[in-house]
């Protein structure tokens with residue numbers, strides 16, 4: 001297995017607490033669709049798996065190596081969380097795409113400008129955006145730019161949290177086409193949250209349902 005998590009355990013809610021325990025595994029090229037009603041804890045699971053917040057138990061493994069053996073900064077390079085609301089920093093679009101390479105997340109690598117521009121074209125983004133102030137881009141442009149930035153970092157696992165929510169149909173299809181190509185490269189896999197079934201063009205799908213324990217049949 002390329003990426004595996006076992007008995008990830010976390011509690012949601014303040015007064016009425018809900019305890020969730022989930023496990024899953026994905027091979028090279030597979031996509032695990034994480035489903036569940038709004039508020040079920042899907043984004044929370046992604047934040048735990050990318051080690052942006054702690055859970056209360058369980059263990060994840062990247063290429064067979066436990067997260068207990070890998071520092072969280074290195075883990076996050078390879079288990080990359082793409083949040084529902086994209087984070088863009090003050091500065092141009094180019095600056096935003098280069099941002100991960102300024103820090104340890106990008107390792108020793110530099111931004112591949114040609115690849116960045118090629119991805120922009122594939123995702124129906126105008127190259128005129130390159131020098132635009134990132135705070136002025138539209139919601140749909142912002143989500144595609146954050147997706148491009150994630151691909152440029154080239155993680156092993158992409159945790160995609162409703163990546164097409166702000167996109168129109170052609171842009172949605174373009175995003176899944178780019179993702180599909182990325183998944184065909186070695187050592188790539190993804191987990192995906194989506195409230196609509198717009199990901200049908202992806203292959204090798206698996207499903208994980210997050211439901212309240214009281215509704216479980218097992």
Ligand SMILES: Nc1ncnc2c1ncn2[C@@H]1O[C@H](COP(=O)(O)OP(=O)(O)OP(=O)(O)O)[C@@H](O)[C@H]1O
Nearest residue numbers: 012013036037038039040041042043044045084193
């Ligand atoms: N930092 C936080 N502090 C308090 N409650 C939180 C926090 N983050 C999430 N929650 C709560 O935990 C629950 C699960 O949130 P989460 O974002 O994981 O759900 P989700 O399944 O991704 O929902 P959606 O499909 O609506 O995005 C929600 O009730 C949410 O209000």
